[in-house]
Structure formats: structure tokens, C-alpha cells
Amino acid sequence: MKIKLLFVPLVFAAVLGAQQPQLAACVRNELPALVNTYHSLHEAPELSHEEAKTSAFVATQLRSLGYTVTDHVGKYDNPAWTGYGVVAVMKNGPGPTLMVRSELDALPVTEATGLEYASRTPGVMHACGHDIHMTVLLGTAQAMATMKSDWHGTLVFIGQPAEETINGAKAMLAGGLYNLIPRPDMVIALHDSATLPAGVLATTAGYAMASATSVEVTLHGLSAHGSAPELGKDPVVAAAQLVLALQTIVSRETSPFDQAVVTVGSIQAGVKNNVIPDSAKLLLTVRTYKEEVRQRILTSIERMARGIALADGLPADQPPQVRVYESTPSTYNDPALTARLTRDFVAALGASHVETGGPIMASEDFGSFGLENHQIPICMFSLGAVDPVRIVASQKSGVPLPSLHSSRFQPLPSPTIAAGVTAMSSAILDLLGPRAQ
Ligand SMILES: [Zn+2]
Ligand SMILES: [Zn+2]
Incomplete structure (x- = not known):
């Protein structure tokens, strides 16, 4: 007091x-x-x-x-x-x-x-x-x-x-x-x-x-029985790989003199333990000061999503969708x-x-x-x-x-x-x- x-x-x-x-x-x-x-x-x-x-x-x-x-x-x-x-x-x-x-x-x-x-x-x-x-x-x-x-x-x-x-x-x-x-x-x-x-x-x-950019990434797979993964294409595993890959954007692709954050705040996929789902969705927030850094990060997210989809053999006719749904400078x-x-x-x-x-x-x-x-x-x-x-x-x-x-x-x-x-x-x-x- x-x-x-x-x-x-x-x-x-x-x-x-x-x-x-x-x-x-x-x-x-x-x-x-x-x-x-x-x-x-x-x-x-x-x-x-x-x-x-x-x-x-x-x-x-x-x-x-x-x-x-x-x-x-x-x-x-x-x-x-x-x-x-x-x-x-x-x-x-x-x-x-x-x-x-x-x-x-x-x-x-x-x-x-x-x-x-x-x-x-x-x-x-x-x-x-x-x-x-x-x-x-x-x-x-x-x-x-x-x-x-x-x-x-x-x-x-x-x-x-x-x-x-x-x-x-x-x-x-x-x-x-x-x-x-x-x-x-x-x-x-x-x-x-x-x-x-x-x-x-x-x-x-x-x-x-910082600027804030909200990004939604959808990975399309092929649904199958959980006991027969060879019959499907698993978007959950691809989503997990993508989360880890995204960590290198800040640590390996961005200058230490440029501030940036890439956070995956949400992963949504599947409803049951023994069903490989059709798709997985990730919600990200990207924070940067400079606009050019922001643009580069968005390009990297897209490239990594496509790269992992290719590596995992996800259906080629349904490429990953990367969507910016809100942003502020x-x-x-x-x-x-x-x-x-x-x-x-x-x-x-x-x-x-x-x-x-x-x-x-x-x-x-x-x-x-x-x-x-x-x-x-x-x-x-x-x-x-x-x-x-x-x-x-x-x-x-x-x-x-x-x-x-x-x-x-x-x-x-x-x-x-x-x-x-x-x-x-x-x-x-x-x-x-x-x-x-
Ligand atoms: Zn507030
Ligand atoms: Zn306020």
C-alpha cells in the first residue's frame, strides 16, 4: 500500500x-x-x-x-x-x-x-x-x-x-x-x-x-482400413513430416538477423483409430517483421507441402492446398x-x-x-x-x-x-x- x-x-x-x-x-x-x-x-x-x-x-x-x-x-x-x-x-x-x-x-x-x-x-x-x-x-x-x-x-x-x-x-x-x-x-x-x-x-x-499471417494447409490422402496401410495413402504421417520440415524454415532458411516464427497451432485429421483418413489439415501462424521474409516463408510452406506429398506418394490429382486466410502487416x-x-x-x-x-x-x-x-x-x-x-x-x-x-x-x-x-x-x-x- x-x-x-x-x-x-x-x-x-x-x-x-x-x-x-x-x-x-x-x-x-x-x-x-x-x-x-x-x-x-x-x-x-x-x-x-x-x-x-x-x-x-x-x-x-x-x-x-x-x-x-x-x-x-x-x-x-x-x-x-x-x-x-x-x-x-x-x-x-x-x-x-x-x-x-x-x-x-x-x-x-x-x-x-x-x-x-x-x-x-x-x-x-x-x-x-x-x-x-x-x-x-x-x-x-x-x-x-x-x-x-x-x-x-x-x-x-x-x-x-x-x-x-x-x-x-x-x-x-x-x-x-x-x-x-x-x-x-x-x-x-x-x-x-x-x-x-x-x-x-x-x-x-x-x-x-510482427506481421501475422494465418495459413491453412490441407494434405489429401487416400482413406483405407487402419490394418491395411498399403491400400491407402496416409495424410497423418505426411502431416507429421510436414510439421518437422516446417521447423527448418526459421532455423535453416531465414537469416539470424531477420525475426520470424512459424508455429503449427492445430492439426486436424481423422475420427477413429483404425481408419486412415482422407485428409489432414494444419493451421499455422507465421510472424515476421519484413514483408520479403514473410513472402519467402509462405513460398517455403507451399514447397514443403508439395515436396512431402510427392515423397509420400499422395494422390497427384489432389495436390496440397495452402491457403492464407487472414493477415495483418x-x-x-x-x-x-x-x-x-x-x-x-x-x-x-x-x-x-x-x-x-x-x-x-x-x-x-x-x-x-x-x-x-x-x-x-x-x-x-x-x-x-x-x-x-x-x-x-x-x-x-x-x-x-x-x-x-x-x-x-x-x-x-x-x-x-x-x-x-x-x-x-x-x-x-x-x-x-x-x-x-
Ligand atoms: Zn488484444
Ligand atoms: Zn489490444
Whole structure:
């Protein structure tokens, strides 16, 4: 408890000492209402593709702050899904266009935090902290509306649905996001961290998160009695060989200087012990930073599947099928933009509250907003959300902290939201400030 009492005033001291006294006042005034907003968002999570109430709430809030809001932005190849993207624009004279993004969706997780404001929707939880992101976005939108005389340009806030299924960003872009608004000069976002203390930020320049590609491989065999393998062609054995062969893609075909992961997460074949099945299906995830490495790995998967089918004599008229069924690009934080944000955060929150992060092989669809070949500079930074008391307890006990997506993930709202709004607002005031072209 001691640490908590010491730590929280430290965060507020940093917030109050922000370069912009008006911003510090905004954050202080808004904070109680923002914590209430966070509680109500946390209580009412909605799954990816089902964010009807969440998107309506975010749209209404942004409209009431004076933004021009378009909702239901984004289309998707499933006709049942109408798209719940929210786009809010404030034009404020000449200057760059800056887009700030929050996700809207929650996860199919049953909350086990025991919090008073725990999810009231059975089996659904904001276990990735997107409710923190939305709250910070709304707090920042309010501060920027209040401080309109301190920035110029076009400020865009978006609420993106379906991040957890890595297709919401694509859907908004396919739905004409960059026609609806001027194409942004920069895009920024934050993600809460389940390891950093509440109120501490971390920035990572360059590749920060990997691309993710989901691959389905189907090997076709010839069904037979389990006691007479010579009468069939066994796809189970071929699948086993393929799993082992795939391990050499990273270890033998990829430069040690290029990060890559190939994981077979699922093998599905057969229904009975004494029947050789007709086919076997493998589901893979491929993670890379560079697009050329990703392409090479996909080519290798196909080559190995065909090679093993040939070696095992699987039916030549039914070659293996290799299908990419979902993908998202890597998140490449523009180094210059990241350096600039880092300076802004240090100025706003103090150097002791800003760390250098590190890249991870997890994935996000935020990178899509930078378009192919990093055409638009983007940056996503980390916002610490963990109660420092819990960090100390975890270090003492050796029991890991609940990760993102855990049913026990529990951000500490006040200092997290205060630091998030301060950081995001400071970034905007700089990027759209007097230095902006
Ligand atoms: Zn997540
Ligand atoms: Zn997330």
C-alpha cells in the first residue's frame, strides 16, 4: 500500500508539472468523469464485429465535443457485418492531418477480477484494455477541443472495431477512410501494457510488432482400413513430416538477423483409430517483421507441402492446398516520429516516466494505417497500466502478473488514464503545434 500511495502522487506531480499548464488543468478536471466513463465501458464490453453500443457511445461523445462525426465506417466481405468504425474530425486551419486511433472491441473471456465494475456481459471482457484506450481518446478529444487555440491543422480521432480479429483496420480503409478524411500525414495510437507500472510510457522505434499471417494447409490422402496401410495413402504421417520440415524454415532458411516464427497451432485429421483418413489439415501462424521474409516463408510452406506429398506418394490429382486466410502487416514505428514523441513525453511526464520499449512478435492491425511500404509515418506507444503494488508482489512471489487477454487483467484506472491523456495531448500539441508545417 505504501508504494501505491507514494507512486500515485508521483504520477500526478508529473502530470501537473506538464509543459502546458492548461493541459494539466484539463486532465485534472476531466479525470473523475473519465474514470466513470472507463468503468461504464468496462462493464459493457462487446465482441469484435458486434460493437454497436460501444461505437454509438464513442460517436455521441465525440459529437458532443464539437467534432464532425461519421459512424458505421468500414465494410467487410461478410454482408452481415455492417461496420462500426467511428471517424471524428476537427478542422482547425491550415496544417498537417494527424489521426489518433483507439480500438473498440473486447474478447471472449470470462472476467475473473472480482472488480465492482467487472463485465456484466457473460463471457465477454475488455481483457486487452481497449476500454482504457477509448477513455484516453475521449479525454484527449475533450482537451484538444478546449485548447483549440494551441494547435492548428486537422485532427482526426477514430474508433476502430474488430482489432482482435485483425480485420477492422482493413475494413475501415476498404470502406474509404482516407477519402472521408484528408490522407493523414501521421497516425498515432497507444496500447496499454500489462507489465509497466501505471502512468509509465515506453516507446519503440522501428519494428515494434510482427506481421501475422494465418495459413491453412490441407494434405489429401487416400482413406483405407487402419490394418491395411498399403491400400491407402496416409495424410497423418505426411502431416507429421510436414510439421518437422516446417521447423527448418526459421532455423535453416531465414537469416539470424531477420525475426520470424512459424508455429503449427492445430492439426486436424481423422475420427477413429483404425481408419486412415482422407485428409489432414494444419493451421499455422507465421510472424515476421519484413514483408520479403514473410513472402519467402509462405513460398517455403507451399514447397514443403508439395515436396512431402510427392515423397509420400499422395494422390497427384489432389495436390496440397495452402491457403492464407487472414493477415495483418507489421507495426513499424517511424523512427523520427517516435523520437519526437519520446521527447514530448519526457517533457510532459518526466524522464523517469518514459522508458525504451522493445519489439515483440505479437501482432496488431494498427500497421495497416501506414499503408504499404510505410507510406505514412505511424507510431504506437505503450502505456503502463499495472498497479505498482501488484508489480512488487509479483516480483516477491515469482507469480507472473496477469497478461493482456487474461481474465485477471486489471488496469489501475486513474494514473493510467491521466498519463495517457497527458501523453497523447502533448504529442498532438507538438505535432500540430507552431513547429508543424
Ligand atoms: Zn488484444
Ligand atoms: Zn489490444
